[in-house]
Amino acid sequence: MTTGLANSSTAARRQEGLFRLGRKWRKATLITHIISAGSWIGIDVIVAVLVLTGRFGTTDEVRGLAYQALATFVVWPMLISALVCLTTGVILGLGTRWGLLRYWWVAIKLALNLTLCVLILVALQPGMDEVGEYGRSLGTGASEPRAVSDLFYPPAVSLTTLTIATVLAVAKPWGRIRRARKGGGPR
Numbered sequence: 001m002t003t004g005l006a007n008s009s010t011a012a013r014r015q016e017g018l019f020r021l022g023r024k025w026r027k028a029t030l031i032t033h034i035i036s037a038g039s040w041i042g043i044d045v046i047v048a049v050l051v052l053t054g055r056f057g058t059t060d061e062v063r064g065l066a067y068q069a070l071a072t073f074v075v076w077p078m079l080i081s082a083l084v085c086l087t088t089g090v091i092l093g094l095g096t097r098w099g100l101l102r103y104w105w106v107a108i109k110l111a112l113n114l115t116l117c118v119l120i121l122v123a124l125q126p127g128m129d130e131v132g133e134y135g136r137s138l139g140t141g142a143s144e145p146r147a148v149s150d151l152f153y154p155p156a157v158s159l160t161t162l163t164i165a166t167v168l169a170v171a172k173p174w175g176r177i178r179r180a181r182k183g184g185g186p187r
């Protein structure tokens with residue numbers, strides 16, 4: 001009898017997550033999570049606009065300014081949004097019944113978020129000095145360097161990935177990663 005009660009409370013705890021977020025904290029964390037995801041998407045749109053302006057802008061001055069703005073203002077706000085999204089997502093996962101590696105939709109979002117953070121640091125940030133330098137030298141008739149030709153990929157990859165993550169968050173598809181134990185899962 002006592003063992004049964006202990007077992008069911010252990011099972012319930014396992015379903016709830018590592019710790020339990022109270023209602024207010026859960027709402028506050030979810031709001032921060034959604035705002036950070038929205039900011040991240042917005043920054044990606046700005047990156048896309050700056051990259052397109054840098055490539056197809058009407059004058060060299062406009063193109064140069066677009067590249068300079070890209071190099072100066074974009075990467076750190078993007079990384080901060082990504083890290084806030086990651087942190088709040090992890091807190092929501094651990095503090096609720098969703099868990100981190102319990103449901104496919106959460107685990108996949110975790111992998112996507114981590115991958116994008118690494119890409120920002122490894123693939124985007126290191127080239128920014130060169131992009132800024134090119135922006136400054138555009139007015140002096142500098143030739144098209146290789147560094148800016150593949151700038152289309154970051155916003156394209158990131159916007160596609162974040163759209164997939166948003167769809168996963170809302171649709172919550174595919175259920176649990178492991179089969180529910182006897183007694184059924186939380187959904």
Ligand code: HEM
Binds near residue numbers: 098100
């Ligand atoms: C990749 C970028 C991400 C985007 C765009 C994103 C987007 C969203 C959105 C829009 C919601 C609200 C869904 C709803 O209330 O119906 C949500 C909820 C949630 N997200 Fe994310 N998310 C991202 C990353 C993550 C990560 C990395 C984790 C954890 C590993 C995570 C875990 C969660 C959880 C557990 C919820 C549900 C919270 C609840 O219902 O209390 N998310 N996400």
